[in-house]
Amino acid sequence: MHIISWLVASTALLGITMVVTDPMHAECKVIWLFGTPCREVSVSLVSQIKAWKSKDNCETGGERCLYELQYTSTFFVKALHTSRLTQMVEELSFTLYPSETSSACRVVGVSISENWSMLDDNGTNYCTLFNLMDGSGLTQVEGYKEYTNEWICLEHSTANCTIY
Numbered sequence: 001m002h003i004i005s006w007l008v009a010s011t012a013l014l015g016i017t018m019v020v021t022d023p024m025h026a027e028c029k030v031i032w033l034f035g036t037p038c039r040e041v042s043v044s045l046v047s048q049i050k051a052w053k054s055k056d057n058c059e060t061g062g063e064r065c066l067y068e069l070q071y072t073s074t075f076f077v078k079a080l081h082t083s084r085l086t087q088m089v090e091e092l093s094f095t096l097y098p099s100e101t102s103s104a105c106r107v108v109g110v111s112i113s114e115n116w117s118m119l120d121d122n123g124t125n126y127c128t129l130f131n132l133m134d135g136s137g138l139t140q141v142e143g144y145k146e147y148t149n150e151w152i153c154l155e156h157s158t159a160n161c162t163i164y
Helices: 002-021 038-051 124-135
Strands: 027-034 067-073 076-082 089-098 105-113 145-147
Touching: 027 124, 038 067, 038 076, 038 089, 038 105, 038 124, 089 124, 105 124
Parallel strands: none
Antiparallel strands: 027 105, 027 145, 067 076, 076 089, 089 105
């Protein structure tokens, strides 16, 4: 009986600890493949983040603005995006993996809303990532493929990236 009580108490404590230390956030993870070297992908992403730094690009609507480059290295890019309408912030990261056998590049992009109470994001995190890929022209690169689903990218299938 003591063992069962101990297991129940341990499980409850672990659950509470996980909730307190890692609150849930709306987030999205996308994997892209490109038939171009990672260096070119990185340069395109960084250039687009810098080009969309100001609010000017959003005067006619949408969220293709207010990106802020935080850090960049050979195979990693980190940025923030602030919504022009809600002022909510998403943390973005792009990890680039070069192919060992060709000039292809695999990119894992993640967007996480800083607002922990915002779980229903209408596809905002997906659009924050996709808009950079699209705006930089990377969606037109030879070998472009995108992989994600509802399990790893909340509301991806219903996202309207002309709004978000």
